[in-house]
Amino acid sequence: MGPQPQLMLIRMLRALPIFGWVMLASCSPDTEELGNPYAFNPPEHFPSPVYGLGDQRPSPMGFKLGKKLFYDRQLSSDGTVSCGSCHAQVHAFADHNTKLSMGVEGRLGIRNAPPVFNMAWHPAFMWDGGINHLELVPVAPFTHPLEMNLTMAQVVQKVNQDSSYRSLVQQAFGTSQLQDHHILISLAQFMTLIVSAGSRYDMHLSTGKGLNALEMEGLSLFKQHCSHCHSEPLLSDFSYRNNGLDSLSEDEGRALISLNPSDRGKFKVPSLRNAALTYPYMHDGRFMTLEQAIAHYRSPKATPNLDPSLSAGIPLSDQDIEALVAFIKSTTDETLISDTRWME
Amino acid sequence: MSTISKLLIIASAVALTFASCSDEDPTTNDGTSGEVVLKLDHRWNGNPFALNQSLTHPVNAEGLSFTTLKYYISNVELKSTEGDWHKATDQYFLADAAQGENQLTVKDVPTGSYTDIRFMLGVDSLRNVSGAQEGALAVSNNMFWSWNTGYIFVKAEGTSSTSNSGQFTYHLGGFSGPNAANPVIELSFNGALLEVEGGSAPQVHLMVDPSHLWNGGETTASTPMVHMPGAKAKALMMAFKNGITWDHNHN
Incomplete structure (x- = not known):
């Protein structure tokens, strides 16, 4: 008692x-x-x-x-x-x-x-x-x-x-x-x-304003081609997927944890928020620019564990990629990188 | 807002907070509960066991020596003469053969007569998914996988005359799915009674024989190293489990 x-x-x-x-x-x-x-x-x-x-x-x-x-x-x-x-x-x-x-x-x-x-x-x-x-x-x-x-x-x-x-x-x-x-x-x-919730993309989510025409076009393409995995509003569904970087992934990825061979080369879907600040991209940092990272999805490598949504690649024109990059840059959160609460 | 109403808000928040967060004081000797001591005596095929001692495996004849033997025991339950199981909740023990005979004190056991004991060899899944823990479960005890969250239920390391590296290193665990490796061991007192009364601490004397790790078909030559959950870890855990037996009680 x-x-x-x-x-x-x-x-x-x-x-x-x-x-x-x-x-x-x-x-x-x-x-x-x-x-x-x-x-x-x-x-x-x-x-x-x-x-x-x-x-x-x-x-x-x-x-x-x-x-x-x-x-x-x-x-x-x-x-x-x-x-x-x-x-x-x-x-x-x-x-x-x-x-x-x-x-x-x-x-x-x-x-x-x-x-x-x-x-x-x-x-x-x-x-x-x-x-x-x-x-x-x-x-x-x-x-x-x-x-x-x-x-x-x-x-x-x-x-x-x-x-x-x-x-x-x-x-x-x-x-x-x-x-x-x-x-x-x-x-x-x-x-x-x-x-991180202070970007222009967040303003768009809250008020419907904040994005210019190119960024809106990018968002539309994003919803069409990317948000299946990079789900809004966090821009990740936190699942594990193989995005066809290699025909045989050197890094076992998720399989190291699950011990399931079908998880080889699967990695956690990263959030694309602030991605303009976090280059290079992918688990091994192989792509230096957003353009390179997005262009990869035109023709992912065939591999047994490739995510089914990518089996045919994503048809993206250069203009589409430009719009997607513009959209991703609209998720850059200036308050995140300037807030003194967590500054060294 | 006046200072007084601010203070009242703080005071009521504190009171609410206390009510919702605080644990009750642990029940001690108020006559309704007592303690039970689990004595763990390490044996090798019936003989006294110690770290760094030269051993021969009774089944596969491998020459071995242990440098580490640590394991978790948790969720201790005692069965009363009425047939009810009483669980000592939130008590986790890390046994270590380096200490020789281990004495684990189980607290808050209701007074009464008991006929059986059961406990988990390892740590339950809830504590493996609930973040930073303390005491026996603190990560600084080095019984924890940092890259693949989970407790190492049994850590057995040593030398071997037959493994290629000259060593064996077993870090055994796994709390979920088909590779769950935290078995519950149930042992009867074979008709003896454990009498728990307030103020006394009766003892349950258990024998722990690590030679059983290799009684299920594994050898240090075939399996020198296990560093993660999986079929091997589970097989070794299930074999080790059979090496833990009841010997006698002291009331």
């Missing part, structure tokens, strides 16, 4: 200076009403997120701790790589336009770094969807020998030994000793708040 309710309330109020914000923010929607700039407000024209509401609602201190962790280069084996090294705000939190990303000691990764925005809507993460929960995403780059190359125990130790974390940790979790789940939850809170 728990203590009496009155006693609980007194204890809570006594603890309010330390815990109040955390408790409020983690469980209660009242934060928005208190004018909290760190509240997670899903855009009205988006579907329901899979993360970030209810018990997972970000708190201001959790967000701030997550931001500090995100930009901390000490959390890598040689002190050179932070999350932000390969997920740069100026590129919609993708890498600095490199095919593959550089980890500790100059080691090159194996797939193109995906952008980090609207993460709360993803049912699974990474090109192969191997990670099933936003809070567990950071474990992969922290521990991968080609990326940050630490154990999670080492990450925890580094944070607990760094006095500059102490006050944030205390405020966010009411403890002096952080544990790994605190780190993962804080980073998830930081990522949850990186919402």
Whole structure:
């Protein structure tokens, strides 16, 4: 049996200076009403997120701790790589336009770094969807020998030994000793708040205005040829598909996770929001421009696992591609790349 | 809005928050529940087992030595003399042969007499899909796949005289679909009773024999390495499961 309710309330109020914000923010929607700039407000024209509401609602201190962790280069084996090294705000939190990303000691990764925005809507993460929960995403780059190359125990130790974390940790979790789940939850809170819904395309979705004639033509072509997989409004259906890049994919892709040979060469459909900022394209970064990436769909390579919707290719004229590129550029979100809340 | 009404809003929000989020204080010795200790004694074909010890497999005669043996036990349930199963919820244990005999303390067991025990070898699917966990399930315990979310239910590593690499490395798990590898082990006390009373901690003494990993037909020569869920991981888990037996209770 728990203590009496009155006693609980007194204890809570006594603890309010330390815990109040955390408790409020983690469980209660009242934060928005208190004018909290760190509240997670899903855009009205988006579907329901899979993360970030209810018990997972970000708190201001959790967000701030997550931001500090995100930009901390000490959390890598040689002190050179932070999350932000390969997920740069100026590129919609993708890498600095490199095919593959550089980890500790100059080691090159194996797939193109995906952008980090609207993460709360993803049912699974990474090109192969191997990670099933936003809070567990950071474990992969922290521990991968080609990326940050630490154990999670080492990450925890580094944070607990760094006095500059102490006050944030205390405020966010009411403890002096952080544990790994605190780190993962804080980073998830930081990522949850990186919402991209401020483009002209979003204005079009909300008001019917915002796109010029060429972009409207591009949107029309997009609905006709692309939105089957790059579903509106997030511009991905988050499924796994083989888009005919190779007749035999070197990278097993989704099959690495599912163990199903028919998933070989299938990758998670990426959102095309902010795609003008996130080049190069595809899981291996093989296409440098949007024009090249779109032109690929005229004649995808024949392969047993090719998505049926692409078996005949997509007939696109040069003018069609120009219009599609114009439309994709209309999804560039200037507020995403200038918002100081998540700036290093 | 006045300061007082703001404070009232905050106070009521805090109260609501508390009501919706807080766990009850764990029930302790109030006379209706007690603790049970699971003692795990590691054995090799009936003999004492330790890490870094030279071993010969009783079936396939491979020469082996373990450097690591860790495994999860969760969802412990006890069957009362009335035939009802009582589950110790939200309790997860990571056993480690490096500690020799392991003693896992199961809390909040209702007082009563019990005839059987069952538990999961591994971690239930819910905890594999619910994000960052703590305690025995913290990812820093290195019993977790970072690239393919899921807990490693059994980690067995060591040397082998017959595998090409001279080693065996088994990271066994899998929580979904046909490759689910988290079996429930049900063991009878063979007529003995486990008496749980407030204030005492009776013991259930289990034997864990890792030689059973290779009693299902696998060898370290044929399968030196398993690093992900799949048919191999499942086969090894199902074989290992049979190496966990009940020995006796202490009331």
